[in-house]
Amino acid sequence: MIRIDGLTKNYGSFVAVDHISLHVPRGTLYGFLGPNGAGKTTTLRIIAGILRPTAGRVLLGGDDVHQQPLVAKRRLGFIPDRPFVYDKLTGAEFLRFVAGLYGQSGDGVERRLDELLEVFELSSWKDELVEAYSHGMRQKLIISSALIHRPECIVVDEPMVGLDPKAARLLKDIFRQFVDRGGTVLMSTHTLEIAEAMCDRIAIIQHGKIVAAGTMPEIRQQTAAGHEVGLEELFLKLTGGAHARELAAVLGER
Ligand code: ATP
Numbered sequence: 001m002i003r004i005d006g007l008t009k010n011y012g013s014f015v016a017v018d019h020i021s022l023h024v025p026r027g028t029l030y031g032f033l034g035p036n037g038a039g040k041t042t043t044l045r046i047i048a049g050i051l052r053p054t055a056g057r058v059l060l061g062g063d064d065v066h067q068q069p070l071v072a073k074r075r076l077g078f079i080p081d082r083p084f085v086y087d088k089l090t091g092a093e094f095l096r097f098v099a100g101l102y103g104q105s106g107d108g109v110e111r112r113l114d115e116l117l118e119v120f121e122l123s124s125w126k127d128e129l130v131e132a133y134s135h136g137m138r139q140k141l142i143i144s145s146a147l148i149h150r151p152e153c154i155v156v157d158e159p160m161v162g163l164d165p166k167a168a169r170l171l172k173d174i175f176r177q178f179v180d181r182g183g184t185v186l187m188s189t190h191t192l193e194i195a196e197a198m199c200d201r202i203a204i205i206q207h208g209k210i211v212a213a214g215t216m217p218e219i220r221q222q223t224a225a226g227h228e229v230g231l232e233e234l235f236l237k238l239t240g241g242a243h244a245r246e247l248a249a250v251l252g253e254r
Contacts, residue, residue: 001026001184002047002153007056009042009208016042018208019056024153024186024201029179031199032188035239039208040188041081044157047186048078061152074102077146081157081188083138087131091122091141094130095148102149109148116144120170135162143171153184160191172198196231206239 002024009017017039024030034040045051047058049065049072058065063072085094095113099105117123120140125133133141139162146154154175160168175185175198189195195202196216203213212219212234220227223234 001059001061002030002155002186003059004043004047005057005059007043007046007058008054009039009046009051010054016208017046017053020205020208020210021056022203022210022213024184026152026182026184027179028200029175029185029187029198031195031202032186032205033190033192033195033202033235034188034205038205038239040205041157043205044078044155044186044188045080047155048076048080049073050078074149075152077149077151077154079143079146079154079156079159081161083142085130085133085138085141088129090127090129091117091133092126094141095145098145099148104149112148112150113144116147119174120144120167136164136167139163140167143174147174151183153186154178156185156187158188158190160189160194192231192235202231204235204238211238 004020004022007017007020008015020043032040032043042051046053047065049069052066060072060075063075065072086097089097092113095116096105096109099109099113114123117126120143122137122140122144125137130138130141143159146156159171163171172194175187179185179200187199201213201215202219203210204219205211212222214222216231217227219234220229223237225234225237
């Protein structure tokens with residue numbers, strides 16, 4: 001499980017994340033939505049232990065990411081929005097390198113990396129340099145690297161960007177099976193159809209604050225919306241989408 005309590009991040013005098021709390025129980029796929037600049041990436045980077053919070057704490061399976069980073073980070077697979085891959089390593093070397101960061105090596109890692117490359121249809125690229133991979137292939141390699149040490153929790157920032165429909169479907173199936181086996185996923189996405197179809201619960205962040213969280217029926221209740229209202233409408237209602245009149249003014253009369 002992932003628990004964040006009173007998380008705040010200031011950049012100078014700007015408050016990017018403003019005292020947010022969220023509990024992602026085991027066996028849950030939680031969607032994390034919000035407009036551009038709302039604070040999603042900042043929050044996910046704090047959960048992954050890459051950024052230090054100004055205040056608050058993050059627990060991964062009960063361990064504090066900033067107090068007990070080694071134990072806590074073993075539980076986590078993080079897939080960032082702008083991943084870094086070493087171009088001069090092959091796919092297999094990259095996965096071995098990441099496994100090594102978690103203190104893992106040997107036959108177990110070799111079997112695991114073969115399994116992951118097979119699932120993502122990268123087996124024939126195993127010994128090719130990453131510099132020759134397409135954008136989607138790199139994305140699949142990054143996802144494999146986040147799974148190599150068998151984490152309990154996955155935190156993922158915009159995972160579907162650049163994936164072809166088959167790979168996107170595969171990723172959805174992987175996340176679903178992962179949570180069905182007791183894993184925990186927190187995923188940011190701008191694709192509301194994906195969030196609505198995939199996620200058990202959703203949190204919406206706006207100006208660094210969580211403005212709604214829960215299952216779809218709970219969010220409808222929080223926004224006093226009818227039970228047929230979809231996520232797009234709820235999102236726009238909560239975050240203030242552009243109004244038809246404003247759009248008409250920008251586009252002009254014809
Ligand atoms: P998007 O959907 O556009 O990716 P986001 O919800 O992920 O947005 P963040 O990247 O978390 O948003 O940014 C939240 C706010 O914090 C934004 O206003 C951004 O400009 C600001 N911000 C992020 N990183 C820094 C930084 N290093 N220094 C100053 N401000 C920052």
